[in-house]
Amino acid sequence: MEHLLVYSPLYQTFNYGPGHPLRPTRLYLTHVLMEACGFLQGKGVRVLQPKGVEEEELLRVHSPDYIEALTRANAGEPFPGVLNFGLGFGDNPIFPGVWDWSRLIAGGTMLALEEVAEGRVDHGRRGDGTKRRRSDWTMRIKVERLSLNV
Numbered sequence: 001m002e003h004l005l006v007y008s009p010l011y012q013t014f015n016y017g018p019g020h021p022l023r024p025t026r027l028y029l030t031h032v033l034m035e036a037c038g039f040l041q042g043k044g045v046r047v048l049q050p051k052g053v054e055e056e057e058l059l060r061v062h063s064p065d066y067i068e069a070l071t072r073a074n075a076g077e078p079f080p081g082v083l084n085f086g087l088g089f090g091d092n093p094i095f096p097g098v099w100d101w102s103r104l105i106a107g108g109t110m111l112a113l114e115e116v117a118e119g120r121v122d123h124g125r126r127g128d129g130t131k132r133r134r135s136d137w138t139m140r141i142k143v144e145r146l147s148l149n150v
Contacts, residue, residue, distance in 0.1 A: 011027045012024040012027065051111075076095050
């Protein structure tokens with residue numbers, strides 16, 4: 001059985017802010033601990049680095065308005081109407097680089113899905129500490145990609 005962890009050192013470059021429990025240091029230390037314990041070097045374990053997805057791919061599943069909101073929020077400053085997109089509070093703070101972070105996280109999800117769908121691994125997991133907001137869209141992208149490749 002093959003297992004995949006999608007992880008990038010770039011995860012350390014983003015910061016949700018002082019009041020949020022997800023801190024770059026926590027991700028880094030968790031990864032270092034897994035390495036030190038030998039979990040990532042074991043038989044049947046692969047670690048791959050994600051790349052950020054392009055805007056065109058995200059537009060296949062998200063509205064142009066939502067993508068525009070994320071790109072505007074990338075400066076780390078709120079703007080009128082941002083709350084309509086579920087950004088700016090709680091688990092979804094606005095922080096410098098939020099658009100870049102979102103592209104990297106989406107790329108990690110898509111990489112894990114590709115590896116599982118192509119049969120290269122049995123299980124894929126992102127090591128970014130976040131959760132998917134919309135579980136339906138990642139599968140739809142994968143199904144569309146597989147349909148195009150058949």
